[in-house]
Amino acid sequence: MTSPAQIVILGASGDLTLKKLMPALVGAARAGKRAFSVVGVSRSELDDDAFRARVADALDDDARAAFGDLAPRVHYQPADVSDEASLRALSERLDELAGGEEVGRLFYLALKPELFAPAVSALSDVGLLPRGCGREGAFRRLVIEKPFGSDLASARRLNAELHALLDEDQIFRIDHYLGKETVQNLLGFRFHNAIFEPLWSRHHVELVQITVAEDIAVEKGRAAFYDGTGAVRDVVQNHMLQVLALVAMEPPVSLAPEAIRDQKVQVLRALRAPDREDILRHSVRGQYTAGEVGGREARAYLDEEGVPEGSTTETYAAVRASIDTWRWSGVPFLLRHGKRLRKKYTEVQVQFRTPPLQLFNRPEGMDDAEFSRRLRDGSLCQIRPNVLTLSIQPREAISLSFGVKRPGAAMVMSPARLDFDYRDAFDAKSAPAYERLILDALAGDATLFLRADEIEASWAFADALLDGWAAADAPLAPYPAGSDGPDAADALFEGCEGGWSRG
Numbered sequence: 001m002t003s004p005a006q007i008v009i010l011g012a013s014g015d016l017t018l019k020k021l022m023p024a025l026v027g028a029a030r031a032g033k034r035a036f037s038v039v040g041v042s043r044s045e046l047d048d049d050a051f052r053a054r055v056a057d058a059l060d061d062d063a064r065a066a067f068g069d070l071a072p073r074v075h076y077q078p079a080d081v082s083d084e085a086s087l088r089a090l091s092e093r094l095d096e097l098a099g100g101e102e103v104g105r106l107f108y109l110a111l112k113p114e115l116f117a118p119a120v121s122a123l124s125d126v127g128l129l130p131r132g133c134g135r136e137g138a139f140r141r142l143v144i145e146k147p148f149g150s151d152l153a154s155a156r157r158l159n160a161e162l163h164a165l166l167d168e169d170q171i172f173r174i175d176h177y178l179g180k181e182t183v184q185n186l187l188g189f190r191f192h193n194a195i196f197e198p199l200w201s202r203h204h205v206e207l208v209q210i211t212v213a214e215d216i217a218v219e220k221g222r223a224a225f226y227d228g229t230g231a232v233r234d235v236v237q238n239h240m241l242q243v244l245a246l247v248a249m250e251p252p253v254s255l256a257p258e259a260i261r262d263q264k265v266q267v268l269r270a271l272r273a274p275d276r277e278d279i280l281r282h283s284v285r286g287q288y289t290a291g292e293v294g295g296r297e298a299r300a301y302l303d304e305e306g307v308p309e310g311s312t313t314e315t316y317a318a319v320r321a322s323i324d325t326w327r328w329s330g331v332p333f334l335l336r337h338g339k340r341l342r343k344k345y346t347e348v349q350v351q352f353r354t355p356p357l358q359l360f361n362r363p364e365g366m367d368d369a370e371f372s373r374r375l376r377d378g379s380l381c382q383i384r385p386n387v388l389t390l391s392i393q394p395r396e397a398i399s400l401s402f403g404v405k406r407p408g409a410a411m412v413m414s415p416a417r418l419d420f421d422y423r424d425a426f427d428a429k430s431a432p433a434y435e436r437l438i439l440d441a442l443a444g445d446a447t448l449f450l451r452a453d454e455i456e457a458s459w460a461f462a463d464a465l466l467d468g469w470a471a472a473d474a475p476l477a478p479y480p481a482g483s484d485g486p487d488a489a490d491a492l493f494e495g496c497e498g499g500w501s502r503g
């Protein structure tokens with residue numbers, strides 16, 4: 001164990017802290033890899049005991065039972081990030097805690113995005129967050145939540161504001177998707193198993209599709225935030241593009257954070273939204289109407305509490321994107337995310353090209369000449385047997401489909417699959433994403449955090465899509481809650497490319 005650290009959560013009385021961060025910290029304390037204390041900060045007038053009681057109330061039974069060990073090291077200090085005197089009092093309080101000024105401090109901004117820059121500036125003014133302390137020992141690091149900006153211009157501005165006060169190695173921009181075991185396995189799977197690398201390019205891959213489907217509605221109390229955000233900014237720009245970057249990046253030369261992030265940013269920079277003239281053909285924006293989810297009636301987005309009347313915010317986005325690199329030129333990347341869909345799943349499907357000639361499974365009654373002609377002119381689609389499916393959540397699995405000869409006199413090929421499921425292979429349950437990421441930030445490992453240029457490249461893509469929609473006055477396609485999204489999204493597949501996975 002290295003020296004204990006202080007984790008200072010600004011926004012400690014909020015939803016994220018109570019629902020995600022404190023359970024993660026209880027888990028991290030239980031894992032015992034790193035000693036730390038926690039100091040919750042917000043304007044609410046609480047003391048240590050009252051804060052501990054709030055935390056305990058919000059934990060599930062298992063975590064509550066484990067909280068006893070961490071609780072004595074959980075403290076609370078009321079402070080307002082716009083009030084210097086209260087931040088000075090916070091500084092004194094931190095100095096009084098075990099280790100004082102000599103220990104590393106992680107400042108976690110669980111505040112509204114508008115407060116990110118003012119909070120960093122205020123912490124810096126009172127000397128809590130000096131520049132140049134990213135490394136081990138008495139480090140001073142910042143973890144910053146999403147959303148990081150709302151477009152390229154605001155993300156650039158926020159990066160500039162942060163860089164005016166801190167070094168990049170002090171800044172840990174979080175995307176909790178990167179804390180997921182199966183997302184990290186995208187790297188492991190691709191760059192450990194050499195058999196796939198020769199196939200992983202336009203020469204052998206016909207199409208890649210990525211789905212982040214949610215069955216839940218816009219969360220209670222977050223409708224106002226969501227309505228100003230929409231599906232592209234909420235999920236596509238961040239979680240989905242991170243998955244895409246790991247699927248499409250070039251091999252890194254090492255596992256050093258910069259080696260990996262350098263390759264991810266190259267892909268993100270080469271990612272293209274559809275051109276203006278193709279935007280309506282190659283993307284769909286949708287919004288859910290009333291329907292049924294899991295056998296229960298589900299109301300329309302417009303009827304959700306807090307959604308402004310007549311809102312045209314998209315709760316669904318699908319896009320046929322491309323990556324202009326030697327590896328991926330000409331391979332469509334179909335991305336799809338929506339709320340209130342049939343089921344919750346995140347999945348990547350890599351669809352491999354077909355053999356140059358289809359020899360098998362000629363339909364009965366069709367002669368060879370007609371079979372070849374119809375395959376050539378596209379009125380009959382060749383069977384696409386080889387698909388690699390990387391299931392990220394809730395199923396954590398990998399499967400490869402292929403064709404096998406059906407027993408019998410005729411040469412008929414049937415679909416078959418090789419399946420791997422994490423639950424069958426490993427007993428250990430993987431640590432929740434936030435637990436892993438907070439421990440990494442304490443250790444100064446930025447591999448699973450977003451660098452300034454990655455965020456900006458992702459926003460450039462999101463802006464191009466959103467600006468394209470605005471310029472084309474893209475219609476809002478309705479889809480019933482509990483469905484697979486608007487039918488219009490099926491048309492993003494061309495010719496014999498197939499269709500969306502069903503998860």
Ligand SMILES: NC(=O)c1ccc[n+]([C@@H]2O[C@H](COP(=O)([O-])OP(=O)(O)OC[C@H]3O[C@@H](n4cnc5c(N)ncnc54)[C@H](OP(=O)(O)O)[C@@H]3O)[C@@H](O)[C@H]2O)c1
Nearest residue numbers: 011012013014015016042043044080081110111113145146
């Ligand atoms: N909730 C989630 O599941 C979730 C998921 C992903 C990302 N995020 C991001 O995480 C951040 C926090 O979200 P949240 O849902 O937890 O928001 P929230 O429930 O509104 O909490 C905001 C917190 O900030 C505190 N606060 C507000 N003004 C302050 C000030 N001037 N000085 C000090 N503290 C102040 C509030 O407490 P007082 O009123 O007592 O000061 C509260 O503790 C946001 O950036 C959000 O986008 C949240």
